[in-house]
Amino acid sequence: MHIMRLMPTACSLPRAPVTSSLPALLPTYPPYPFPLLRGAGDRVFDAEGNAYLDFYGGHCVCATGHAHPRVAEAIAAQARELIFYSTAARLPVRDAAAEALLAFAPTAMASAFFCNSGAEANENALKVAAKLTGRHSFVAFRGSFHGRTLLALSATDDPKLHHGYESLLAPVDFLPFGDGEALEQADLGQAAAVIVEPIQSMAGVRTADPAWFRALRKACDDAGALLIFDEVQTGFGRLGTPFAAQYYGVDPDLMSLAKGIASGVPMGALLMNEAVAARLGTGDLGSTFGGGPLASAALLATLEVIREERLAERAARLGQWIRDAVDPSVVTRVHGEGLLLGLRVPGRAKALKTFLQDRRILVGGSHDPEVLRLMPPLTLTDDAVRALLDAIRDFGGKG
């Protein structure tokens, strides 16, 4: 009887007509007005062969530049050998990727779990924290972005993204980012974990004092809460050090990674210290595709390129150059570190973004309407930096 009553309701769901004019691909972000066909280094090319300088990096992803020959060859070679096998088998390429990643990470990190995205890395970090502490609420920071799966979304400070899912979200207290006094007054005693982006990218590339991160570490220790660094954007040399943890000299308990990790092949990773790893056993975490052979080969090649081409040093040098040389009559402040930069352009950020796009230079927006973001490939050339600085100067002269 129940089934009989449910069936008509389910079947009466409105259906789009077969001749729907809806696009085949569900819209997510408003795209550039030109489709992209190919990329090389710090450039991408449209269908007419026009080159665009990519200071957006496919949203902070293309760490080694577009189609780096070494990465492309590693993926192709791996594809000829074995495209996929799940974690039911040990794969030398996956083991090697985990070892190389841990060698690049802060020494406190003892074990890696591979998944497929930043949200998934954060979802697992928060889930693990709840299991290990027996607590089921979390602390995050105002302005945060951690992803769109349910726990990651719970820790994301964006009511627009929460809308419609409120009853599904986990309890999260949002503290002001970088505020020492608020941290001192906060009660972390119920929190399974505190999750923080070392630099809040989406919020407008907001930074906090190293002393604040040290205080945060101590507050977590005192309260028995785990500390999670969401290094999805700040990792892989972008700040001038392998990870922000090294930049700030603070060891979190867990680190979530994605974006630049495999130069654009979808991959995420959750790194954990020994105390966490020792309490997780076979079957606690899992993913069919996580750490697949193609992603593992791409990660290995990415780390080799970052090390051999000294991309972290390059990121530090080019970031400092932009900071020192950008026209102050247009950009009143440069936020961030290395090649994760926010240009503050009061009242004219949108106009500058359009101006740069017309000059075939791609940059990102942010939730701060005055801040444009630069998160280019770390292989960015000096010529590209000159072109950006000239274009910004020309925009200043124009207006």
Ligand SMILES: Cc1ncc(COP(=O)(O)O)c(C=O)c1O
């Ligand atoms: C800091 C941070 N964390 C997590 C995510 C989510 O990553 P993904 O889109 O791979 O799920 C993002 C994505 O922009 C991010 O910037």
